[in-house]
Amino acid sequence: MRGSHLSRTRTLAAVLTLAVSGAVALAGCGQKQQTVGSAPPPKKPDAFEQRADQIVRDWPQVSPVHGRQQALLPLVGADRPKDTGAREITVTVGHSACDVHFGARSHESKGLVVVTGWGKRKSAKGMCTENLATDKVKIQLKGPLAGRKVVDAATGKQLLKG
Template sequence: MQHPAPRNRPRTRATALVVCLAAAGAVALSGCGSNTRTVGAAPPPRAKDAFDQRAAQIVRDWPKVAPAPGRQDALLPLAGADHPKSQDVRELTVTVGHSACDAGYGTRVLESKELVVVSGWGRKKIPEGMCTEQLATDKAKVRLDGPLAGRKVVDAATGKQLLKG
């Protein structure tokens, strides 16, 4: 004849299971050693667009650079650049030529040891009627990672030197 199991045995098993899971979780969370680990995947690298490709070409081929063919929203020509007050500046002011119908515009920059390659960019509005497609120009700031320090400033769209740093 079998004796019935004591009533507290299932509770004892549940308590033991909880203690084991908590201990396993603590070990998993604490890790082994003091190394820092990265969890998750890094975002995929951004695909090179027209500006990235053109700026790299200018740096590689300088000073033998021809204008970029056609008009691209990522490569709008600059109408000019203001002379900086000193060689230590880390910000330039350029004049961006863009469509009067652009919803947004701005600048992009790639810096090398000898050059600062700058381009304007524009983003068209969703058509809500007629657009005159006239040229608008506005001043925009270009922030540099390092001082200008004698580097030449080059327009990515035209390949022409705007300033001699």
């Protein structure tokens, strides 16, 4: 009897040690095993974030993106802000006439503001013309433009210098 009591004590001590360390695996009747205390996987950068990082790293030796991607639509242009302290820029997005939503986004670094247009199309059902629509979109910056270059993510071309 004494041996089984010692065995239960050791088992209980081992379970408590694992529980305190945060690496315990829980299992229930008929349920999958689940690990408790692990961090969620890191968010994978999307196509624009990857492209913006590449432009910042390789500037000014940047080539255009091949093909047309809904997350990296080329910009038609950018309006020069009134002063270098501006925290907002206006760009002209060229998008499909079939896009139900469109806009622009930015990625800021010390010397560059990388911008792109984006669009979301209607469902694939029905016909869609290949007409290009253009609309002005305002982008809020985290910091003042302050002499940074504004670069189109799709083409890799400088649109303006703040």
